[in-house]
Structure formats: C-alpha cells, structure tokens
Amino acid sequence: MSHAPQDQIAPLLTPEGWDLLASLGPYQEDTSFELNSALRKAGHSPALVSAVLTQSRLRTRAEAKFGEFARSMLFTQAGLEQATRLSVAARHAQRFAEAGIKHVADLGCGLAADSLALASMDISVTAVEMDETTAACATVNLIPFPNATVVHADATAVPLDGIDGVWLDPARRVTSTSGTKRIWDPEAFSPPLSFVQSLAASGRAVGVKMGPGMPHDSVPADCEAQWVSVSGDVTEVALWFNAVRRPGVRRAALILGPEGAAELTSGEDFGAGPAPKVGPVEGYLYEPDGAVIRAGLVADVALQLGGHLVDEHIAYICAPQLVDTPFARAYKVLDVMPYNVKALKAWVKAEGIGVLDIKKRGTAVTPEELRKQLLPGGKNAAGKNAGSRKGGNKTATLVLTRIGEDRVAIVVEPA
Numbered sequence: 001m002s003h004a005p006q007d008q009i010a011p012l013l014t015p016e017g018w019d020l021l022a023s024l025g026p027y028q029e030d031t032s033f034e035l036n037s038a039l040r041k042a043g044h045s046p047a048l049v050s051a052v053l054t055q056s057r058l059r060t061r062a063e064a065k066f067g068e069f070a071r072s073m074l075f076t077q078a079g080l081e082q083a084t085r086l087s088v089a090a091r092h093a094q095r096f097a098e099a100g101i102k103h104v105a106d107l108g109c110g111l112a113a114d115s116l117a118l119a120s121m122d123i124s125v126t127a128v129e130m131d132e133t134t135a136a137c138a139t140v141n142l143i144p145f146p147n148a149t150v151v152h153a154d155a156t157a158v159p160l161d162g163i164d165g166v167w168l169d170p171a172r173r174v175t176s177t178s179g180t181k182r183i184w185d186p187e188a189f190s191p192p193l194s195f196v197q198s199l200a201a202s203g204r205a206v207g208v209k210m211g212p213g214m215p216h217d218s219v220p221a222d223c224e225a226q227w228v229s230v231s232g233d234v235t236e237v238a239l240w241f242n243a244v245r246r247p248g249v250r251r252a253a254l255i256l257g258p259e260g261a262a263e264l265t266s267g268e269d270f271g272a273g274p275a276p277k278v279g280p281v282e283g284y285l286y287e288p289d290g291a292v293i294r295a296g297l298v299a300d301v302a303l304q305l306g307g308h309l310v311d312e313h314i315a316y317i318c319a320p321q322l323v324d325t326p327f328a329r330a331y332k333v334l335d336v337m338p339y340n341v342k343a344l345k346a347w348v349k350a351e352g353i354g355v356l357d358i359k360k361r362g363t364a365v366t367p368e369e370l371r372k373q374l375l376p377g378g379k380n381a382a383g384k385n386a387g388s389r390k391g392g393n394k395t396a397t398l399v400l401t402r403i404g405e406d407r408v409a410i411v412v413e414p415a
Helices: 004-013 015-023 029-041 046-072 077-082 086-098 113-119 132-141 193-201 290-294 298-304 341-351 367-374 378-382 384-388
Strands: 103-107 124-129 148-152 165-168 173-176 179-182 205-210 224-230 233-241 251-257 260-266 284-288 317-319 328-338 353-361 394-403 406-414
Touching: 004 015, 004 046, 004 132, 015 046, 029 046, 046 077, 046 086, 046 113, 086 113, 086 165, 086 205, 086 224, 086 233, 086 251, 103 113, 113 124, 113 132, 113 148, 124 132, 132 148, 165 193, 193 205, 224 290, 233 290, 251 290, 260 298, 284 290, 284 298, 290 298, 298 317, 328 341, 341 353, 341 367, 341 394, 353 367
Parallel strands: 103 124, 103 165, 124 148, 165 205, 224 251, 353 394
Antiparallel strands: 173 179, 205 233, 224 233, 251 260, 284 317, 284 328, 328 406, 394 406
16 A cells, blocks of 8 residues: 555644644635745745645545534545545434443544544544554544544454444445445455444444445344435445434434435335335426435335325336425426437427436436437537527426336426
C-alpha cells in the first residue's frame, strides 16, 4: 500500500501545520494555485503546503456529512468516502443510549464519525482502528471528548471486558495500486459477518453497518435490518442485535430528508407480508424510495396508498388518488404508449419537447442512448436547435417499464 495518506497527515500533527491549517478559509479550487505559491513563498515546505491544501479541500467536502464539525476534524480521502454522515451516526448512537448501554467499542472506527456521535451522548467509547494514519485522524477528531479513547489495533483482537455494546463498520473495499474495489461477500469484509454474529452470540448489544445492496438471504435470522436513505440516496443497511434490536421489527426503511425522518417497519420476514395487488397504469404513478425497495416493503407502501403494482416484479405503484407520502415520489399519469422508438420520436416532435427526463425499471434501455435517439441534436436539444423551432422548449418525463411481456412508455409529470 502507498504511504501517501501518512505523508499528508504527519505534517499537520505539528504546531506549525495545525496553525497553518486553522488559518485557511474554506477551500476554493480556483484560488488554490495562487495560495500554494503564496504559502511556499512565505517559507513553508512543499510537503506541508501540499498536506494543508489537501486537508483544506477534504474539510470543505466533508461539510456535507459533518456540518460545522468538519472545520476542526482531520480526514483521509478513503476515510471520508466511507464515513457515516453525522445525522445517521446520531441515530446509531441513539439506539445504544435508549438501550441503556454505558460503554461501546467502535471496532474499525475509521475517522470516528460514529464514536463522535456516541461520545456526545455521554457513552464511554473505545474506538479501535487498524490503519495507523486513520487512527491518528480519529484521535484528533475525538479530542473534545474525554470519554473516548482510540486504540491502534486489529478490531478482532481487542479484549471487550466490561464493554456492553459494540458498533462495527467493516471495510467493504480493498485498496490496491489500481485504486479501491468494492467487495460483495460479507465473509470477505474486514471484520467478516461471522465475527459480528459471534459478538452478538455473547449477548452484547451489537450494531453493524453494511452496504445497502446486501442480499436478503445474507441477513442473519436473529437481527433487525434497517435500510437508511438520506435525501433519496440509500446509504446503508444497519443490522441490530439483542438490546438494540426493536421487538417486533424484522426489517425497516428509514427515510431522512429535508422534512425530517419517516420510517416504515415490518415484523414479517423477507418475502412475507402483504401480497401485492396488480392493476392498470392509472391516476398517479409512485416511485418508491430506494430504502423501501431494498427492505422489501413496496407492497406495504402500495397498501398505504390504496394502490397496486403495475407488474408484480417491478417497483412502480399506481393509485387513483394523490396521497402525500415520504416513502415514494408521485407523478401524475398523462399517457401510456407502447415502447416504440419511432413512435416516441414522432411524439417528441409533435409535442415540441426539448428537454426529456427518462426514468426506467425492468427494462434494458439506457436513458442516455434513448434521449440521443429521440431528441434532435441529442443531449443539447434544450439548447439552440430546440429553441429555434417553435415550441421546442417543453419539458417532459417518460417512465419506461414492462407490464408482463409488454414494454411501455408512460408519460408523467411530477406531482
């Protein structure tokens, strides 16, 4: 492995490095070259200037996940990509707090996002990290919390005497000279899922963050699985065992958005639950949130909306009325056509459409390719060509899917 991250962190752990980093405002790409020259002219070493500017850039990017905390934290590139958003980490910590857990080991703590959230709820935290550079960053990030300790060690080898809760965020990527690659097999994670299950078997409160694409048949039988989506982006599935598992909940979809939080839960195992009704495309089309789909709760949402699926294998719901729901985006159905490129092209021309949003499910069509075929001038149809033709500035939304054996194009508008 390359030592680049260490070279980028070590210079910051000096009084000169720390003060210099603190003196910089938010990172701006367009002035970074001038700033680099100015700092070198002022006598700072090239290595320190490089480290400070890299860190300044990472801090500015990290504000999306960490808010104003980012300004006093240290990051590595890989660590930031994998770090839990603070809003989600706070919910993890809340589980342990509500279960009355006093001391949590955060095994594989990374940059310490979850440790930070736990420590801020007055829970004692032992944060364990195997990578030396990342452990150094975690130590800095936890300075404000005397109830948190960082241990540089292998997560599977730390004694857990007196610790009643464990949180894990296993590494799901391997880093090589060609970059990072995602791993899909839970037994290849570091630490593996079997290690998590052995901790749960000891009776401790255990929570683990997994990739949202985890197949249902890999989810252990004795836990609650909660998929989380933040502003429409499915970020994780967390598995909860023992005291942090909620009674009567087997799977859940938690939606965090600008309006706050909404959750849908089911006590039924995967594949059980209400049988979805299937019916025609009518009224309003609903596109369920990714967390709802991953948690297998599409039929539950259809039931809530008084609606039905348009095909039993595809996650599109139709309902006669418009119902406000945090679990799906609603579109008014305007027209349904067979999927036929020639006919769609004629429709685009007749309607004077210049901007086309294409959604799809259950079909191999690539929206970008189809857009190029349908719009004159391809992608830039919203530009000059469209504007020069009369009425060529209309925006339309197409939903491509299949109903049984038939491929259809549904014209909708966001409700």
